Amino acid sequence: MRMSRWLPRLALLLFLARNAAPAQTITCQSQAGARNYCKIETHGSVRLAKQRSTAACISGTSWGFDDHGIWVDKGCGADFTVGTEVKVLAHRLSCSSDDGTRKHCNVDTRWSKVQLAKQLGSSPCTEGSTWGHDDQGIWVDHGCRAEFTVDKIAGYGEKSCAESAGRQKAREMVDQCLRVSPATHPPCNAQNSCQLIEDEIRRSCKLIGADAPAFCATYK
Numbered sequence: 261m262r263m264s265r266w267l268p269r270l271a272l273l274l275f276l277a278r279n280a281a282p283a284q285t286i287t288c289q290s291q292a293g294a295r296n297y298c299k300i301e302t303h304g305s306v307r308l309a310k311q312r313s314t315a316a317c318i319s320g321t322s323w324g325f326d327d328h329g330i331w332v333d334k335g336c337g338a339d340f341t342v343g344t345e346v347k348v349l350a351h352r353l354s355c356s357s358d359d360g361t362r363k364h365c366n367v368d369t370r371w372s373k374v375q376l377a378k379q380l381g382s383s384p385c386t387e388g389s390t391w392g393h394d395d396q397g398i399w400v401d402h403g404c405r406a407e408f409t410v411d412k413i414a415g416y417g418e419k420s421c422a423e424s425a426g427r428q429k430a431r432e433m434v435d436q437c438l439r440v441s442p443a444t445h446p447p448c449n450a451q452n453s454c455q456l457i458e459d460e461i462r463r464s465c466k467l468i469g470a471d472a473p474a475f476c477a478t479y480k
Contacts, residue, residue: 284300284342285309285339285340285341285342286298286300286330286339286342287312287338287339287340288323288330288331288332288337288338288340289312290313290315290322290332290335290337293315293333293334295331295332296331296332296333297330297331298329298330298331299328300328300329300330300342301327302325302326302327302329302330302342305342306325306330307341308323308339308340308341308442308467309339310338310339311337311467312337312339313335313337313338314335315335315336315337316336316471317332317336317337317442318336318442319441319442321333321334322336323336323338323340323442325340350410350411351367351409351410351412352377352410353367353398353407353408353410354380355391355398355399355400355405355406355408356380356381357400357401357402357404357405358403360383360402360403361401362399362400362401363399364398364399365397365399365400366396366397367410368395368396368397369394369395369396369397369398369412370395371412372410372411373410374393374398374408374409375409376391376406376407376408377407377409378407379405380405380406380407381403381404381405381406383402383403383404383405385400385404385405386404389401389402390402391404391408420450420452420453421433421434421450421451421453421454421456421457422450422451424453424454425454427450429454430450430454431450433454433458433461434448434450436461436475437460437464439473440461440464440465440472441460441461442464442467447459447460448460461476461479462480465479465480
């Protein structure tokens, strides 16, 4: 029974890792201010990694892509990251039943695989008997003391920005994200976590530099 709790999630971790298109970097430069097309299989995912030109690279205006390549125009020149990469975040924590009673240690285990990494005491730690986990954390009992690892797919299981910050705040952040992001805007979505949207705004504001909108100052 307890194996069935994380096996579907582990299967998804492995599936995404095996089927993600390997990330590549390609430089594409507009020649003499004219449109240039750089052929590469994009697998539906392209983001601007580093602008190299003095001319602005703006998604949909001076650069874009299709399934088979990236186009740049109006003097835009940049390094682009093509393909996707599944990130698995590893988190390690200790949880102890010091007085022999049940204790719950808070950690987000949704879309995660939880494993006992190291037993710290003499009392046995047996999954399902003296330790286990739910979506809100890990529990230990009967004197079990141990370190646990939580492997989580980045971005999965997190509350949406609309849920955590409210629709109005989420809409404001999405609007800001859409104004500055050079990507094709998957991060600029209220269904993503606020942290993901904020990170994209911060990254994009740095790319724009001195010409960035005034609101960028709040994301430094």
